Amino acid sequence: MSVVVRVDGWLAPEAPAQRIAAIRVIVGTFSTIYLLARFGEFRRIADQPATRYEPLGVLTWLDTPLSVTTVTALLAAAILSGVAFVLGWRFRAAGPIHAALWLILGSFHSSWGQLLHFEHLLVIHVAILGLSPAADAWGVDSGRAPTPDHGRYGFPLRLAAIATVLTYTLAAIAKLRETGFGWVTESTLRNHIGYTASRLRVLGEEPAPLADLVDWVPWLFPWIAAGALVLELIAPVALVGRRWATAWVIPIVLMHIGIVATMWIFFPYQTLGLAFLPFFAVEKWVENAGRAVRLLAPRNELPVQEA
Amino acid sequence: MGPRTRLLITLVMVLALVSPALRNADSFPLSTYPMYAGDRSPVMSFVGARGLTPSGDVVRLSIGVQAATDDPLIAESRFRRAKATGALEPLCAEIAVRARGSASVVTVELVEQVFDLRADSADPTVEVLASCEVAP
Numbered sequence: 001m002s003v004v005v006r007v008d009g010w011l012a013p014e015a016p017a018q019r020i021a022a023i024r025v026i027v028g029t030f031s032t033i034y035l036l037a038r039f040g041e042f043r044r045i046a047d048q049p050a051t052r053y054e055p056l057g058v059l060t061w062l063d064t065p066l067s068v069t070t071v072t073a074l075l076a077a078a079i080l081s082g083v084a085f086v087l088g089w090r091f092r093a094a095g096p097i098h099a100a101l102w103l104i105l106g107s108f109h110s111s112w113g114q115l116l117h118f119e120h121l122l123v124i125h126v127a128i129l130g131l132s133p134a135a136d137a138w139g140v141d142s143g144r145a146p147t148p149d150h151g152r153y154g155f156p157l158r159l160a161a162i163a164t165v166l167t168y169t170l171a172a173i174a175k176l177r178e179t180g181f182g183w184v185t186e187s188t189l190r191n192h193i194g195y196t197a198s199r200l201r202v203l204g205e206e207p208a209p210l211a212d213l214v215d216w217v218p219w220l221f222p223w224i225a226a227g228a229l230v231l232e233l234i235a236p237v238a239l240v241g242r243r244w245a246t247a248w249v250i251p252i253v254l255m256h257i258g259i260v261a262t263m264w265i266f267f268p269y270q271t272l273g274l275a276f277l278p279f280f281a282v283e284k285w286v287e288n289a290g291r292a293v294r295l296l297a298p299r300n301e302l303p304v305q306e307a
Numbered sequence: 308m309g310p311r312t313r314l315l316i317t318l319v320m321v322l323a324l325v326s327p328a329l330r331n332a333d334s335f336p337l338s339t340y341p342m343y344a345g346d347r348s349p350v351m352s353f354v355g356a357r358g359l360t361p362s363g364d365v366v367r368l369s370i371g372v373q374a375a376t377d378d379p380l381i382a383e384s385r386f387r388r389a390k391a392t393g394a395l396e397p398l399c400a401e402i403a404v405r406a407r408g409s410a411s412v413v414t415v416e417l418v419e420q421v422f423d424l425r426a427d428s429a430d431p432t433v434e435v436l437a438s439c440e441v442a443p
Contacts, residue, residue, distance in 0.1 A: 202355035
């Protein structure tokens with residue numbers, strides 16, 4: 001067996017169409033709700049003076065910011081295409097359109113002097129799903145005939161999983177490049193937590209509930225920093241198999257919860273666990289949940305008439 | 308799609324994702340993911356806005372009034388940039404318009420607050436950078 005074929009066996013494992021469909025529905029629902037929730041924020045950003053505009057991403061070529069009207073139209077189109085994405089309606093068009101609109105809106109959101117890293121992985125996953133056959137099952141246009149397991153459903157999920165682990169490895173490399181092992185041995189993490197707490201106070205907000213941990217247990221922070229750095233560095237182990245993925249994902253989600261509790265920095269896509277769905281047989285969770293709902297639902301059976 | 312095409316797609320994606328780290332250039336959606344990576348001094352300064360009542364009492368202004376956003380990163384960058392470009396007066400006037408709805412605020416001040424995490428006191432030192440009246 002050639003190397004390419006063996007690598008391909010890992011890159012494109014046979015998977016049910018329902019797995020990628022379940023992830024399409026969950027990620028698409030999150031993406032659409034996120035856009036709805038940030039509708040006002042995107043419009044407020046567009047209403048700023050143009051002098052604050054520093055274009056990047058796919059908008060690098062655009063010297064002047066998009067108008068409020070244009071941003072509103074793009075948001076509306078992104079939300080509508082998001083609904084089609086979730087429903088699997090005209091997915092061959094809706095998937096790429098939703099991804100393209102996200103690329104524009106995400107670039108615009110980060111084009112005001114501050115790169116926001118909350119949306120990067122979501123957009124990469126939306127692009128992978130949007131360009132894949134993610135609506136062959138559980139979509140309004142899906143055929144009724146059962147779809148056999150196939151590598152074409154496993155491949156996009158493998159790509160999404162690789163993208164997830166790479167973001168963490170890159171984050172670890174950035175720390176080592178910028179600060180070296182001082183990120184662990186010095187008080188860098190403590191100072192970052194103190195920084196976010198002070199910034200919130202200046203901006204009229206309350207610091208995170210566990211921000212004061214830096215004063216209560218300062219000796220703990222080098223250990224926390226070391227744990228976080230190691231977890232990010234070893235992210236590719238999650239690609240080895242489902243048990244490895246579980247063993248890596250649980251502490252990573254706990255790390256994100258810790259970031260919320262100490263800094264009020266909420267990476268919703270990661271903290272809610274959605275970034276890690278491509279590692280798991282999500283369709284079984286959905287089917288089990290459906291079974292549980294059916295068992296718990298009250299039965300409206302007609303009484304049987306006795307002869 | 309054949310095995311070679313899938314392998315090529317994977318290699319292109321991996322190369323694209325790591326390219327910002329190779330070039331050390333952060334962007335969207337390809338990034339170096341530098342969040343909290345840099346060294347952070349225990350002495351830190353922030354520019355922000357606060358309100359004053361007719362009797363001179365300090366009133367905290369919400370992030371929405373201060374920066375017309377609910378994102379602290381965007382708010383911080385807005386103030387930092389206004390200070391760097393000498394645009395504090397127009398920013399103060401902009402905030403004064405939004406502060407009109409805040410009860411009893413008659414003056415808006417843009418202040419720089421310096422915190423020292425090593426100090427015993429958590430109170431920052433404060434320097435007023437700009438001041439403007441809130442129209443009644």
